[in-house]
Amino acid sequence: MTAVITVENLSKRYLLGHRAAQANHSPDASLRDAIMRTARNATRKTGDLMKGREVVHGDTIEEFWALRDINFEVKEGEVLGLIGRNGAGKSTLLKVLSRITEPTKGRVTLRGRVASLLEVGTGFHPELSGRENIFLNGAILGMSRVDIRKKFDEIVAFSEVEKFLDTPVKRYSSGMYVRLAFAVAAHMEPEILIVDEVLAVGDAAFQAKCMGKMSSVASENRTVLFVSHNMGAIKTLTTRSLLLQSGTITADADSETVIEKYLLTTLDARAKALKAKDLEGFRRGRHYDNPPASIVEINIASTNDDPDTLPEVELGSDFTVEICLDVESPILAGDLCVVLMNSQGERVTSLVASDKVQGLSLRPGENVVKLSVKDLFLAPGRYFADVSLDPMIDGKSCDAIFDYPLLTVVNHGQVTHALNRPWGSVYSKDARWSVTQKIEDIAATGT
Amino acid sequence: MADVVIIENGRHERNYWGDIWRYRELFYVLAWRDVAVRYKQTVIGASWALIRPFLTMVVFTMVFSRIAKLPSDAAVPYPLMVFVGTLAWTFFSTGLTDAANSMIGNSNLISKIYFPRLIVPIAAVVVAFADFLIAFGLLLGMMIWYRFLPSWHALFFPFFVVAGIAATVGPSLWITALNVKYRDFRIIVPFIVQLGLYVSPVGFSSNIVPEKWRLLYSLNPVVGVIDGCRWSLLGSDIYLPGMAVSFAVIVLSMWLGVRQFRATEKSFADLI
Numbered sequence: 001m002t003a004v005i006t007v008e009n010l011s012k013r014y015l016l017g018h019r020a021a022q023a024n025h026s027p028d029a030s031l032r033d034a035i036m037r038t039a040r041n042a043t044r045k046t047g048d049l050m051k052g053r054e055v056v057h058g059d060t061i062e063e064f065w066a067l068r069d070i071n072f073e074v075k076e077g078e079v080l081g082l083i084g085r086n087g088a089g090k091s092t093l094l095k096v097l098s099r100i101t102e103p104t105k106g107r108v109t110l111r112g113r114v115a116s117l118l119e120v121g122t123g124f125h126p127e128l129s130g131r132e133n134i135f136l137n138g139a140i141l142g143m144s145r146v147d148i149r150k151k152f153d154e155i156v157a158f159s160e161v162e163k164f165l166d167t168p169v170k171r172y173s174s175g176m177y178v179r180l181a182f183a184v185a186a187h188m189e190p191e192i193l194i195v196d197e198v199l200a201v202g203d204a205a206f207q208a209k210c211m212g213k214m215s216s217v218a219s220e221n222r223t224v225l226f227v228s229h230n231m232g233a234i235k236t237l238t239t240r241s242l243l244l245q246s247g248t249i250t251a252d253a254d255s256e257t258v259i260e261k262y263l264l265t266t267l268d269a270r271a272k273a274l275k276a277k278d279l280e281g282f283r284r285g286r287h288y289d290n291p292p293a294s295i296v297e298i299n300i301a302s303t304n305d306d307p308d309t310l311p312e313v314e315l316g317s318d319f320t321v322e323i324c325l326d327v328e329s330p331i332l333a334g335d336l337c338v339v340l341m342n343s344q345g346e347r348v349t350s351l352v353a354s355d356k357v358q359g360l361s362l363r364p365g366e367n368v369v370k371l372s373v374k375d376l377f378l379a380p381g382r383y384f385a386d387v388s389l390d391p392m393i394d395g396k397s398c399d400a401i402f403d404y405p406l407l408t409v410v411n412h413g414q415v416t417h418a419l420n421r422p423w424g425s426v427y428s429k430d431a432r433w434s435v436t437q438k439i440e441d442i443a444a445t446g447t
Numbered sequence: 448m449a450d451v452v453i454i455e456n457g458r459h460e461r462n463y464w465g466d467i468w469r470y471r472e473l474f475y476v477l478a479w480r481d482v483a484v485r486y487k488q489t490v491i492g493a494s495w496a497l498i499r500p501f502l503t504m505v506v507f508t509m510v511f512s513r514i515a516k517l518p519s520d521a522a523v524p525y526p527l528m529v530f531v532g533t534l535a536w537t538f539f540s541t542g543l544t545d546a547a548n549s550m551i552g553n554s555n556l557i558s559k560i561y562f563p564r565l566i567v568p569i570a571a572v573v574v575a576f577a578d579f580l581i582a583f584g585l586l587l588g589m590m591i592w593y594r595f596l597p598s599w600h601a602l603f604f605p606f607f608v609v610a611g612i613a614a615t616v617g618p619s620l621w622i623t624a625l626n627v628k629y630r631d632f633r634i635i636v637p638f639i640v641q642l643g644l645y646v647s648p649v650g651f652s653s654n655i656v657p658e659k660w661r662l663l664y665s666l667n668p669v670v671g672v673i674d675g676c677r678w679s680l681l682g683s684d685i686y687l688p689g690m691a692v693s694f695a696v697i698v699l700s701m702w703l704g705v706r707q708f709r710a711t712e713k714s715f716a717d718l719i
Contacts, residue, residue, distance in 0.1 A: 014717065095716065096454065097454075098560070098561055099452075099454060099561035100557075100558065100559065100560065100561050100716045101713070101714075101716045101717055102454070102456055102457075102458075102713050103454060103455065104456055105456065106455070107453060107454065107455045108453070108454040108455075109451060109452070109453050109454075110451070110452040110453075111451050112450070113450065114452070122555055122556060122559045122560060123555065123556050123560070125480055125484060127484045127487040127488065128480065128483065128484065128487075132480075132483065135476065136476055136480050139472055139473050139476035139477075140473065140476070140556065140560060140562075141560070142473075144472055145472065168487075
């Protein structure tokens with residue numbers, strides 16, 4: 001099979017400008033210094049502008065390599081997963097592959113038409129009707145008018161918005177909007193499809209539909225490059241994955257191995273986040289505008305606070321998750337959802353506040369939400385959590401933390417377990433065994 | 448497999464114009480979208496394209512003809528002369544303003560999808576041109592009202608329309624490219640448009656400009672376009688050296704605009 005995507009020694013550099021830190025804050029920084037610096041910068045910027053070079057603000061310029069010496073190949077019909085923490089360079093790589101930005105060095109060879117679903121609904125115009133937007137969005141995604149006309153009915157049927165085709169999309173519900181957008185994107189027929197986090201949208205039924213569409217795309221011998229924070233989706237859809245860490249590929253293997261490695265790298269990030277009291281590195285790439293509240297710390301109650309080791313929970317004992325929220329404006333009914341995953345990225349369970357209470361009332365300031373897990377016994381191993389906070393009635397999405405290392409379940413010899421038997425994810429504390437003998441049979445043979 | 452795409456630093460430059468041709472369909476669609484959206488949710492819709500130049504004409508005729516008592520070109524009704532100027536100026540100013548903001552308005556497209564960036568500001572100029580065509584209909588109506596028949600010079604009118612488009616596109620590209628990074632131009636553009644209205648011969652004839660200043664005055668490319676339109680449609684006098692200067696400026700600004708745009712467009716997605 002031929003390689004459809006070949007990436008050789010790819011690097012991308014950005015220039016960052018910095019202001020001289022001490023000069024701005026020290027009390028004896030003289031006006032003359034400031035004027036000198038401004039003049040020097042202005043001269044440099046004007047020079048750069050005249051020569052058509054990139055102009056960077058600041059006193060000193062730092063090079064930042066978002067990608068460094070990336071090499072990989074993707075074969076025809078392969079679905080490749082791309083995993084990495086925020087800021088690892090996933091988005092930059094996708095941007096280079098979809099030609100939005102040019103690489104600084106290296107070369108990419110693409111055999112076939114590329115379509116990227118960097119975000120569904122790109123280019124939708126709120127004032128135009130659903131029908132008009134299908135044509136507009138199709139053209140933006142690189143379909144010709146003839147193609148769109150041919151597939152129009154299929155797109156409409158897939159999106160389930162027939163009744164509202166002539167309504168401006170600004171009057172659509174967000175679900176309808178996303179369905180229509182995904183329908184257009186799913187019906188173009190590129191040889192190479194780049195998908196980034198689309199599955200995060202829509203209701204469960206629609207997500208299942210999207211998953212189905214993606215695997216059918218792959219089965220038609222088209223190549224898919226799939227980026228997601230959802231390890232479950234990576235695992236079901238892809239066979240091979242790449243792990244990106246600060247701009248370089250640190251693992252290129254079957255998805256299970258790569259997912260495991262990725263989840264291990266989050267341990268370092270957790271230590272950093274705890275020291276800095278900032279979970280930024282665990283937020284999804286997408287940022288919310290002025291969220292009314294954000295998650296600032298996640299921990300297990302009554303364990304040692306050493307940031308370098310994961311909190312330990314004894315096998316078969318209860319534990320309490322503490323989630324600190326920094327609330328800006330009051331939320332009458334908030335909903336917290338904690339999804340637990342094992343170290344292979346498989347979902348173990350999801351604990352949703354609104355299943356148990358009417359909604360969490362959050363007042364401005366720091367709020368600590370405690371979640372006591374009473375009757376869930378996890379098997380020994382590391383566990384990770386996705387934690388999301390949303391208001392239950394309208395209001396904006398607040399915050400979502402992904403792949404946060406939560407705890408290790410340890411077995412200090414309380415339970416002996418056959419060494420060659422894998423544990424799985426849950427442990428039954430109260431499992432009882434008994435033997436019932438069929439007495440009649442024994443009696444029959446005895447006499 | 449059909450097309451092999453190679454991505455390398457600087458490669459984009461080589462297939463520049465071919466790429467624009469390949470994306471022509473997207474260009475039509477973007478232009479169509481901008482035209483379709485322009486007067487959505489307005490009560491009188493496309494009539495705005497008539498009302499703005501018409502009211503400008505009425506006010507300018509009052510101010511310059513009645514109050515300032517400026518002379519018209521030979522045998523041309525003053526309102527007609529002003530309207531031709533307004534037509535050209537409205538096209539230039541809307542084109543420039545819309546193009547300058549077009550990149551920012553389409554930032555979600557620029558940062559997510561590849562296509563030749565040039566088609567965005569050009570599509571914005573096309574929308575301004577649609578307004579121009581509507582208002583041109585009103586000009587024909589006014590000519591009938593004043594029983595004014597243009598001479599054979601009218602055959603040259605399309606040529607001056609093309610010159611007007613070039614005079615708009617050149618500075619537009621230059622400003623669009625700079626506006627992506629320096630939002631200062633969001634403030635500068637309305638200012639240029641406001642001052643330009645008085646600097647350009649919209650409400651008066653450029654024949655009243657003293658002879659020794661006329662070459663200098665013609666450095667404004669819009670002067671050449673307006674004078675040319677008046678000459679071809681209304682039979683006003685033409686000042687050839689000035690016309691030559693204006694056209695040289697148009698060609699130069701076009702070259703500068705395209706050059707500036709191409710030099711910076713690669714980084715649009717990173718900057719916007």
